[in-house]
Amino acid sequence: MGFYVRPQSLGINSKPLKQDENLRTSICCLCNGGCGLKVSLDQDGKVQAVFGDPDNPYNKGKICAKPMEIVQTLYGPYRVGYPMKKVNDKFERITWDEALELIAQKHNQHIKESGTGSIVGITSKIGGSYSKLAHSIFSELVGMANYGTGPICTDSEVNVRKKIFGNGSSSGPLSDVVRAKILLIVGNNCAQTKVGQFHWILEAKRQGTRVVVIDTRYTETAQVADRFIQIRPGTDGALGMALLKIIIENNLYDQSFIAEHTNGFERLTQAVEPFTLERAADITGIPRNVIEELAQDLASRKPGMLFEGRGIVCVNNAGATIRAFEDLMAILGNVGKPGSGIISHINNHGNIKDLIREKDVVKPDRERSAEALYQAMEEGEIKMVFIAGNPCVNWPDSKRMTKAIQGLDFVVSHTLFLDDSAMLADVILPATHWLEEAGVQSSVHRVLQWKDQVAVIYAEARSGGDLFRQLAEHMGIATSYFPNSPETAWELERTHNKSIEGITMERMRRTPGGVHFPCSENGQEAERLYESGLFSTPSGKVELVENDIAIEYIDMFDSPGNQGVSSEKYPYLLSTNKVASHYHTICQYSNWAWEMEKPYVEIHPQTASEIGVMDGSPIRLETETSSIVLHARVTRTVPRGCLSTQPYFGTRSIYGLLPINSLFPVVADPVGGNLVSKNIMCNAKAEGGQGQ
Ligand code: SF4
Numbered sequence: 001m002g003f004y005v006r007p008q009s010l011g012i013n014s015k016p017l018k019q020d021e022n023l024r025t026s027i028c029c030l031c032n033g034g035c036g037l038k039v040s041l042d043q044d045g046k047v048q049a050v051f052g053d054p055d056n057p058y059n060k061g062k063i064c065a066k067p068m069e070i071v072q073t074l075y076g077p078y079r080v081g082y083p084m085k086k087v088n089d090k091f092e093r094i095t096w097d098e099a100l101e102l103i104a105q106k107h108n109q110h111i112k113e114s115g116t117g118s119i120v121g122i123t124s125k126i127g128g129s130y131s132k133l134a135h136s137i138f139s140e141l142v143g144m145a146n147y148g149t150g151p152i153c154t155d156s157e158v159n160v161r162k163k164i165f166g167n168g169s170s171s172g173p174l175s176d177v178v179r180a181k182i183l184l185i186v187g188n189n190c191a192q193t194k195v196g197q198f199h200w201i202l203e204a205k206r207q208g209t210r211v212v213v214i215d216t217r218y219t220e221t222a223q224v225a226d227r228f229i230q231i232r233p234g235t236d237g238a239l240g241m242a243l244l245k246i247i248i249e250n251n252l253y254d255q256s257f258i259a260e261h262t263n264g265f266e267r268l269t270q271a272v273e274p275f276t277l278e279r280a281a282d283i284t285g286i287p288r289n290v291i292e293e294l295a296q297d298l299a300s301r302k303p304g305m306l307f308e309g310r311g312i313v314c315v316n317n318a319g320a321t322i323r324a325f326e327d328l329m330a331i332l333g334n335v336g337k338p339g340s341g342i343i344s345h346i347n348n349h350g351n352i353k354d355l356i357r358e359k360d361v362v363k364p365d366r367e368r369s370a371e372a373l374y375q376a377m378e379e380g381e382i383k384m385v386f387i388a389g390n391p392c393v394n395w396p397d398s399k400r401m402t403k404a405i406q407g408l409d410f411v412v413s414h415t416l417f418l419d420d421s422a423m424l425a426d427v428i429l430p431a432t433h434w435l436e437e438a439g440v441q442s443s444v445h446r447v448l449q450w451k452d453q454v455a456v457i458y459a460e461a462r463s464g465g466d467l468f469r470q471l472a473e474h475m476g477i478a479t480s481y482f483p484n485s486p487e488t489a490w491e492l493e494r495t496h497n498k499s500i501e502g503i504t505m506e507r508m509r510r511t512p513g514g515v516h517f518p519c520s521e522n523g524q525e526a527e528r529l530y531e532s533g534l535f536s537t538p539s540g541k542v543e544l545v546e547n548d549i550a551i552e553y554i555d556m557f558d559s560p561g562n563q564g565v566s567s568e569k570y571p572y573l574l575s576t577n578k579v580a581s582h583y584h585t586i587c588q589y590s591n592w593a594w595e596m597e598k599p600y601v602e603i604h605p606q607t608a609s610e611i612g613v614m615d616g617s618p619i620r621l622e623t624e625t626s627s628i629v630l631h632a633r634v635t636r637t638v639p640r641g642c643l644s645t646q647p648y649f650g651t652r653s654i655y656g657l658l659p660i661n662s663l664f665p666v667v668a669d670p671v672g673g674n675l676v677s678k679n680i681m682c683n684a685k686a687e688g689g690q691g692q
Pocket residue numbers: 028029030031032033034035059062063064065066067193194195196197
């Protein structure tokens with residue numbers, strides 16, 4: 001069958017696999033890639049190995065390490081199997097009924113005493129579509145505000161793209177890259193972070209697509225590019241502005257597209273005026289002729305596609321940077337045609353409408369940004385939090401988040417693992433893994449794929465779908481709104497969301513690779529958005545101006561997190577960058593991940609010599625927020641003065657390390673709203689010994 005990797009080599013399964021009824025098909029739910037999986041089960045229905053599904057048209061059998069890592073964690077020592085409550089700082093096993101009753105009492109008490117704004121949810125990638133729908137119904141019925149992965153991952157990208165095009169998702173399928181004449185990859189190491197889809201980029205290159213990578217680091221993706229352009233950190237926006245200026249001044253833009261389908265071109269022309277080649281070269285460190293050549297390349301090779309990554313989304317000047325590159329695609333007319341558009345990490349297929357009667361909807365009585373959440377917990381405005389994720393590790397300033405959660409009256413953690421956040425809970429509820437739950441997975445290709453439950457449910461774990469319906473029952477609120485299975489959940493979702501009306505479960509089951517959304521009731525699916533020339537903005541056009549401003553370039557050193565920070569005390573820049581084996585916090589409980597890659601910090605040889613560290617020796621990283629010791633990896637792949645490490649870890653993970661996010665302050669991109677996890681000023685010193 002030609003599988004990509006055989007995990008027997010991991011020592012997980014030394015017996016030959018039977019290619020029979022024990023091999024089930026599923027979809028990976030880890031990174032929005034939607035890779036097809038083959039899951040080998042033992043006679044008890046437990047997962048014994050995971051492979052890529054060669055019949056899935058998107059990943060064609062290729063997968064990354066992450067789903068294979070889960071095999072070790074599903075039944076490992078970190079997995080939570082039973083509800084527990086904290087008594088005298090120790091967890092005691094209780095029944096689900098006892099746990100739900102306790103949560104219901106606390107929930108009702110806090111709403112009565114302090115209002116709906118006193119309870120919030122902080123959730124991430126736990127559970128599937130059934131759990132997400134039930135969570136959203138529950139939240140609407142009780143007025144609970146929820147913070148998902150948006151603030152730490154995608155908010156700037158979604159918010160800016162919605163303003164420009166009206167929709168945050170990929171405009172065309174990733175497979176369109178083979179039709180593109182040029183692919184511009186910016187701040188995105190997809191060779192590591194989208195391993196299951198990276199083969200499309202290699203295939204495009206084989207078929208003649210010119211692949212250009214812009215990054216601060218010489219990444220694995222840069223290594224396969226036709227052209228790698230190294231850029232100073234946090235200056236991509238200036239490059240985007242200069243490219244816009246060259247293209248506008250030389251009339252290289254698509255004049256008819258701009259006339260018919262955009263608003264604000266004049267203002268954009270004025271905004272990019274100061275970005276001369278000299279200025280852009282000075283800011284970015286890219287030679288003038290290279291910027292000019294890139295502009296010519298983009299103008300002469302059409303259609304073209306853009307693939308941005310977290311390198312420009314999770315930074316303190318993200319909004320202006322994203323807008324510059326997406327406006328660039330728009331004025332070149334790279335929209336709505338095969339081989340054009342923007343490939344996105346975003347896979348939102350829209351929200352349900354009118355499922356809950358108006359009289360039953362309860363609105364949260366306070367609204368807060370993700371930044372404001374910390375203060376509201378610290379000041380006692382928030383009394384109770386419902387966690388389904390690991391915010392003590394994946395939100396910035398982990399120590400501050402931990403302290404804020406510790407100060408709350410009541411904390412619930414619906415979790416797979418006894419992680420840093422679960423340890424702070426008053427009640428822990430065991431969650432099902434996505435291999436133990438049926439549902440729909442939405443992916444980067446803008447498709448929805450159905451996956452069955454393949455693995456037997458671990459111990460007493462329950463899905464969020466069951467949990468929220470049962471909690472509603474204990475709280476005495478309307479349970480009739482809740483679905484009672486993944487199948488009924490999808491029917492409810494489909495029939496209350498116009499953009500997916502035509503995507504029935506049966507249709508997904510019989511369509512290899514799933515069905516594109518939006519998909520109308522008559523079954524017409526949209527493989528590409530905007531082919532008709534009509535955009536999803538209120539005007540129906542591409543909006544090149546927002547609030548009277550086209551783009552306002554913000555210098556990274558004058559942006560939140562770095563503004564006012566002493567460059568003498570903190571002379572270097574620190575970023576986190578994901579690698580294939582460490583991606584989400586839930587990947588950090590596997591022996592294999594541990595064996596493959598220990599945490600390290602990349603440092604240029606010259607910077608290492610300034611500091612006095614050698615390859616492998618301990619180095620202390622310090623920001624205004626915290627300090628951590630990691631081991632140095634001396635490499636020329638990072639520029640001088642820049643330090644790069646991997647996100648997450650955690651004191652309760654297999655690494656037993658303070659989360660790297662401890663080093664990042666709680667600040668957000670002022671335009672797009674993303675919390676910042678890159679390009680923060682830091683200091684680095686040789687450390688005498690190990691430790692934190
Ligand atoms: S690339 Fe993403 S979707 Fe594909 S196997 Fe890896 S984690 Fe799963």
